[in-house]
Amino acid sequence: MxxxxxxxxxxxxxxxxxxxxxxxxxxxxxxxxxxxxxxxxxxxxxxxxxxxxxxxxxxxxxxxxxxxxxxxxxxxxxxxxxxxxxxxxxxxxxxxxxxxxxxxxxxxxxxxxxxxxxxxxxxxxxxxxxxxxxxxxxxxxxDDSLWRDCVAEVVEVMHPRQLRLARVSAPVARLVLVAADDAWEVSGAPHGAPSVEIFGAPRDLALLCWGRLPLDGGSLRVAGDSLLAREVLDEGLTP
Structure with a gap:
């Protein structure tokens, strides 16, 4: 409203x-x-x-x-x-x-x-x-704004909580999720870790974060080592 x-x-x-x-x-x-x-x-x-x-x-x-x-x-x-x-x-x-x-x-x-x-x-x-x-x-x-906020919440709240509660290991790579002019970096990777970028529509990135879409699904494109990206995602960004 x-x-x-x-x-x-x-x-x-x-x-x-x-x-x-x-x-x-x-x-x-x-x-x-x-x-x-x-x-x-x-x-x-x-x-x-x-x-x-x-x-x-x-x-x-x-x-x-x-x-x-x-x-x-x-x-x-x-x-x-x-x-x-x-x-x-x-x-x-x-x-x-x-x-x-x-x-x-x-x-x-x-x-x-x-x-x-x-x-x-x-x-x-x-x-x-x-x-x-x-x-x-x-x-x-x-609206795309809802899906963008969904990605942002995963990076700002859900994944940091997973790390805080020791439910997942620290990411092996700096994973960056990119939708047009917006980018969100998954926290917790060690200094010097390689960077991997995943480009896609906000909805596809949100569904990826919540385990509803595989890395090779939708409009997603990976720049960097896709095996490292899969390893981070397989740990679980969300509960």
Whole structure:
């Protein structure tokens, strides 16, 4: 919405609406080739539960148990999507929140705010909307600015967290992701490490970061040692 002071929240709400509407267009048994044994129903259940969890993190409140019943219908999803959006809208985006920025940090060193969840849930929903519609053979239109932000978040938040939690090893190369005039460098490579650049459309770079697109897929082009690029990507830039 033009002029809004919460553009990430506005985008989240629109993406949630598209996800809800897509649920009834895709068979619940549609497989997710990039998600192991997951089918569409598992994806819907996952995102509904993530929204529920994120609302508690944003408000720094105890998460109420949802039980084991699967949340696979558009109505069930809409309930938790709406609750998240309402929770975020009712909070000042500048106030402290529990976020992925502060794992293990002392209380006085925490920097996370409610606004973190506006962005994180926007991008979580973006990726899973692509998952759902692609599994159903449906087209998806999203502004390049969303996909650019998705790449930026991986480099700024998700991969540094992977390193901080020792889930991945330091990159063996300086991996730079390039989309037109924008470039993002994956952090953590040792001094003097060789540089590898991956050029592509913002959407393809975002899907590459999240393991939805192979390095030789889409419009991607590699400048440098592609084997080193694969080694960095295989470690995992995201959870």
């Amino acid at each position: 033009p002029g809004s002071d919460r553009p990430d929240l506005d985008a989240l709400t629109l993406l949630q609406e598209q996800f809800r509407d897509s649920i009834d267009e895709v068979s619940p048994d549609a497989p997710m080739p990039w998600g192991g044994r997951w089918k569409a129903r598992n994806l819907v259940n996952h995102l509904a539960r993530v929204h529920h969890w994120a609302a508690a993190q944003a408000s720094r409140s105890r998460e109420l148990p949802l039980g084991r019943d699967a949340l696979t219908t558009s109505d069930a999803y809409a309930t938790h999507a709406g609750a998240l959006a309402a929770t975020l809208a009712g909070l000042d985006p500048r106030q402290p929140a529990w976020t992925l920025l502060d794992d293990g940090a002392a209380p006085g060193d925490r920097t996370g705010t409610v606004g973190f969840w506006d962005r994180r849930q926007k991008l979580e929903t973006l990726i899973h909307l692509w998952d759902l519609r692609t599994a159903g053979g449906l087209a998806m239109e999203a």
